[in-house]
Amino acid sequence: MNKLIKIVGGSLVVLAAGVGVIAGAAVLLSDQKLNRVVDVKVAAANFGSFTPNLQRGEYLFVTRGCSECHGARGEGKVVFEDPNSGFYVHSPNVTRGGGGAAATYSDTDWIALLRHGLKPTRKPAFVMPSEDYAQMADEDIASLVAYIRSMPPSAERKAELRMPLMVKALYAFGMAQDAAEKIDHTISAPVRVPNDTHQQGEYISKSCVGCHGQGLAGGKIPGAPPAWPASANLTSAADGAMSRYASVEEFRQMMRTGKRADGSAIAVMPFEGLRAMSDTELDALFGFLKTLQPKASGTR
């Protein structure tokens, strides 16, 4: 009896030690990963050759999710807070005031962040979904950045990231990736926003890939909180979500209200920004999605 207790007790000690070692490794590795310098070629940029459109810049700031995560005035805000796990994310102030994170950004630094997910030090951002912006046209980035640089300065607010052990472990061992890992850095982005409606729809859909997958076939979002449902299949698969939207009016209604026709709420989607999308963009997006060849749901 005593012997059994000793064996069981001893095994528990070994097990606890093992868990401790893995936890320690997760903390160490995730910190190392977050502090690695990523070696990709960032093309030198100069937005001087574009006539910035501040109205377009503001539109992009809202509809592409920047304001939803950084605040309407770019002041920085709580992005995610889960008291149970201790996961806490506060985005930084991105205005030029109060030592904002982008206060001293060059045009090239903006390209590094939006296209490659890298800070000026070329270390990766973690929460910021740059994979959704990697294909944004130079012309649009120039307008977006001109708008951000024109924003009234906000008070000091630095980014704050508190990751629970579980998230650190997922990140350390590759189950959760930062944008720099997800982006294919060899694909070049367009210079201009396409004029053709179909191509415009495809262009806008590049801002949905972080959650819906590069192939837009949906599925579990890697690294997302377990409570989040899988993202929907946006191809024309029979079981895909687009089968619920026969007309562009129904699609617009859903994107503006965050609800399906039956009144049920759609989770996770950043509707605060999406609902401000113009009819022109929603129509182009709808038209494009409707032409997607069916892919099996969940294959991303």
Ligand code: HEC
């Ligand atoms: C899902 C939330 C989210 C969205 C959407 C988002 N950001 Fe961020 N952003 C963050 C967080 C969090 C950080 C802190 C760095 C990190 O990701 O770990 C950050 C960092 C930044 C930084 C500072 C990077 C540095 O050098 O430290 C800038 C500039 C920025 N974001 C601009 C933008 C712009 C412009 C957009 C829209 C095109 C945008 N963000 C969209 C959450 C977001």
Ligand code: HEC
């Ligand atoms: C932050 C992640 C995220 C982003 C960004 C995002 N989606 Fe979603 N989307 C989801 C998730 C998760 C669901 C499933 C929600 C549910 O089941 O309640 C979903 C569901 C949908 C649906 C199905 C609605 C229905 O009837 O059930 C459509 C259509 C859709 N998204 C389109 C888009 C488009 C187009 C974009 C880009 C403009 C986009 N999403 C951007 C996460 C996202």
